[in-house]
Amino acid sequence: MEEKLKRVDVVIATPPCQGMSVANHKKKEQEIIRNSLVVESIKIIKKVRPRFFVLENVPAFMKTICTDIDGVNKPISEAIQNNLGGFYSYIAQLINFKNYGACSSRQRTVVIGVANDYADEISPMELFPDFVEEKTLRDVIGGLPALKEFGEIDHTDIYHSFRMYPEHMREWIMDLDEGESAFDNEDDKKKTHQIKDGKLIINQQKNGDKYRRQIWDKVGPCIHTRNDQLASQNTIRPEDDRVFSIRELMLMMTVPHDFKWVDQSFDDLNQMSLTDKRKFLKKEEIKIRQSLGEAVPTVIFQQIAHKMKAVLQNPPLSTAEINKIVSGRAFNNTEELIEFINKNPLNLPISALSRIAELSNTKRTDNAAFFTSKSLITEMMKNLPVIEKKKVKILEPSVGVGNFIPLIIEKFKDKDVELDLVDIDADNMEVLNAILGKYNIPENIKIRYIVDDFLLHSFEEMYDYVIGNLPFFKMKSSDKLLSKYKEAAINKETTNICSFFLDKAELIGNYVMLVFPKFLLNTPEFEETRTYISKKAVECIIDFGEKGFPGVLIETIAIFINNMAKPNKTRVFSYPRQIRLLQKQKYILDNKLPYWIIYRNEKFDEELKKLKFDVFTVFRDRQIKNRV
Structure with a gap:
């Protein structure tokens, strides 16, 4: 029967798990068919297109084989990505319900998805239940x-x-x-x-x-x-x-x-x-x-539902609506902006306040401080590994209005975190402090604000993670700071400030996850950078194309570098095309080729064999000429 609904808010599915459970000692091939009941849930979500979806199952859920809609046997994670990845920002987390309000030690995989039209308003990471002390x-x-x-x-x-x-x-x-x-x-x-x-x-x-x-x-x-x-x-x-x-x-x-x-x-x-x-x-x-044995503790879904309800009560604002608020307010100074954030007279969600703060920053072009959309940060956090240490030190080298911070907190909420936030703009830091004051930041997250030039600041200790979105612009040869920055730089062939940020991050971070212009992969000025990075473990490259920054037509990537590991495999993900690959690092970062070919495959290699190199000299002309 067709239900006369404009749009469903949420679909929750906890399909039978007999074929996945470790308690089932009698698994057979037929269990793949039983696991494929998960696919029926995926079909419903794909057809109904709810604003949110929640899947819950056993720890091995995402790795378990199912028969997908196309009739091919594959891991459930691939079935979700293939059918829903283009429409939803989603996160799968393995959590123990005892840490989230239940008095039952029960490890489960929970997958939460947010429709694309809500994904820059709320990340699925922010919809997971809050960490609480265990109850005996x-x-x-x-x-x-x-x-x-x-x-x-x-x-x-x-x-x-x-x-x-x-x-x-x-x-x-x-x-x-x-x-x-x-x-x-x-x-x-x-x-x-x-x-x-x-x-x-x-x-x-x-x-x-x-x-x-x-x-x-x-x-x-x-x-x-x-x-x-x-x-x-x-x-x-x-x-x-x-x-x-x-x-x-x-x-x-x-x-x-x-x-x-x-x-x-x-x-x-x-x-x-x-x-x-x-x-x-x-x-x-x-x-x-x-x-009761089959159930999910009610406190788990209750917390998720309350968070979803809060989002639905404040639906996402369009870019036009945000721009209208900014132009209508015309904040004359930082104090007026901070007062607006603190009072929040329009009862706007925090993500909208961050967007308004970013658009109200008159220095954002000078400092190359551009808003990073939450859906992209979610994708980055999804791929960021969590180390086993209980206490971690994290650095954000160019924090701006702090778009990364809420999801960093969510990612590491069960650890003791020292979070250092650096920005050269003191006004930015005051605004950021006001925005973060709107969040309920756990006591285990200690934040320190550092107003300074990241490239000249002296850091006394190594960080477990350096995470952020780097500024990128060409410095003028007349800039007095250029020679200072180059003194400590690994790549001295470029004048782009993002290169200097990357070089320093590499020196002080055990794990580096940074947003970077895509020209890192293929321009001569970054040849030296590619050479030294290729000797490290590049664990992931996310290609955002031109979707990295709203209104900024420059292609960007996120690069994940593990300074504590040896090169092995690299996960490659095209965000616009929703393509995921697992590549051998030495294959796509091949030093026999002038550039990194992250989507390299057999077809490319076949064509490569037919080519002769060093035959032509190439000049790339970007000049715009008037017709005579």
Whole structure:
């Protein structure tokens, strides 16, 4: 039936994962077909074109093979990219729900997509749930009454009951301390066993989390579908000789207390006789428990939904609308602009405030300070690896109005971050401070503002990351700073300031991710730069074409350089054409060729064999001449 909807806000899909789960020990080729139910979700998203989409599944989700719409078996990540990449900015993250408000250790892949017409307003990275401190079992279920007797039901809560099991099994768990398993019992009679032909045969311990008592002061375990059985994974309470009750599972999975599992109200269920309560649980308990085992903790999607709602209440402003606000306000000085940002009289989203600040900067042409769209930053952050260190130092060498900062914070929100922001323009820094004041910046993110010339500033320590969008313009030979910049430069053949920024970033950063003009790949003045970079690990090159900066017709790339690794493979992504390649670095950065050929392939090589080199001298004429 066709629904008369102008546009759907969000599609959420958590397709069956039996073919992906590590708990499934009996995978077969037919599971590819089952995994292909994911493709049905992709089809719906592709047809309906919601403003947002959310996919959730097991950790191996993106790597798992499915049968795509075109009938070809491929990883789910490729199916998403091929069908949705041209219409959505999306991010896939592996998160443990225990770090985002749930009391259940549950690692899952969550994919969030934002339609292109919203992607410069909000990044999918900003829609993920917020990091919170873990909650222990004692915090979450410690206040519930103890249940000691088989079949006991809390008289105030039908869902808090002692699920019965064969009574002889109680001896296996009754003496266990927290964290101990029935297999740890010294007495063989208290280990899980069977009696065959009068002989006691101890069961095999296939999984160490079976018949194991949980620990009060640790986060709750992952909730599985067979949470009704002692023999299943991590089902036994820290106290009481039983599995977790439905109410305890609901609390661990953040399901609201008044959630209606059946048509009857909670009060009506509690007023039933004990006999009727037991009949009800016999009929409904397993279904409820299995639903909880299949569920996503409600607090996860609740946070995502609240963030999406906030975006929908403030729909994106067009460039024309932003320009109208800027021209209508005509800020005379930095103080007026900062006052506008602080008061936000039009109740604009923060991204719009950043755009207004950038367009109001009269020095932006002089300093080559141009707005970097959020969708492009999202793509860069998607490809930026995260090191294992708990504490990281990050530098933004030319921060401007801070377009990178919100997504840097999102990317590293679970680490202790020292974030140094550098800009030569003091007014820029004041405006940036006002804009960042609108964000709820976590306490683990420490920001330091450095008003100075990055190229002349003395940095005492190395940074784990140097991330940013470099200024790029040719310096005049008469500029007094040019000789100073060249003293420390690796490439002394160019006068483009972006080259000097890149050279210094390379010296102080372990991992460098920078936006750079695309002429890095193929102009003679950057031959020396290409030579020394090719000896490093160039892990990724994103080709933005002319889509890098709104209103600026210059092609740009993002280059990712790992100074701690050896050259190996390079991921190449064409943003305009949505082409992704994995290339051997020495193949596309071949020193036998004058330029880097990032899209090099067999067809190119076939033509290359037919060519003779050093035959012509080339002059590129860009002069515009009047017709005589």
